[in-house]
Amino acid sequence: MTKPDKRLADLIVMPPAQLRSAWRDTFKSPAPDIGPDLLRRGIANRLQERMHGSLTGATKREIERLRKRVERTGKASHMHAISLKTGTRLVRSWNGKSYHVLVCDNGFEFEGRQYSSLSHIARAITGAHWSGPRFFGLKKRSGYGPKVLTNG
Structure with missing residues (x-):
């Protein structure tokens, strides 16, 4: 042993x-x-x-997200987790401009700044409250479809 x-x-x-x-x-x-x-x-x-070795950054983020949801709502059901690998690049066009977001171990990088959620980035881009996953096309909704580029 x-x-x-x-x-x-x-x-x-x-x-x-x-x-x-x-x-x-x-x-x-x-x-x-x-x-x-x-x-x-x-x-x-x-x-x-x-x-x-420890959990990946993405797994730790998901656990923290679920913990906050349970704390807020008392429920962990009906969750549609989105899993993005570190190094994935999200691309979204908005009002004629292209925006790029890099998935990092501890969140997301956009225009040289770290963000904890895609919703914060969507708000920075649009000035309005958006579901970040929906804004970046990670949740289905007709009418737009941004590109998701992986790190290969």
């Missing part, structure tokens, strides 16, 4: 006080006031991230 595998196996039998100590060692902060099962899961997740 490798050292990381042994640490994961050890978590199963650790008493709560030892789990709290392991949390402090793993996260360099005091353990939150949660039960032993969640402490085990949090520590195991961090150990696995160290071994295999």
Whole structure:
């Protein structure tokens, strides 16, 4: 058994006080006031991230978007997630001008500035509130169809 595998196996039998100590060692902060099962899961997740890597920026953004929606509405249903790979370039023509947006790990880049959402960019372009995914043609609606260029 490798050292990381042994640490994961050890978590199963650790008493709560030892789990709290392991949390402090793993996260360099005091353990939150949660039960032993969640402490085990949090520590195991961090150990696995160290071994295999973390979630992609796009996945983290989607989780944050879903968290905010659940916080706001209490529901996580009827969501139509849009997944864009880092490096994808969105192109939209508006009032005779072409606009380019680059998908980044932590959001979007437009005209040299970072944005957390496409809706903010759509507002910067049009001066009005738009659904960013709809404005950039990522949600179906007849009448326009911007190009989506991928990084190949």
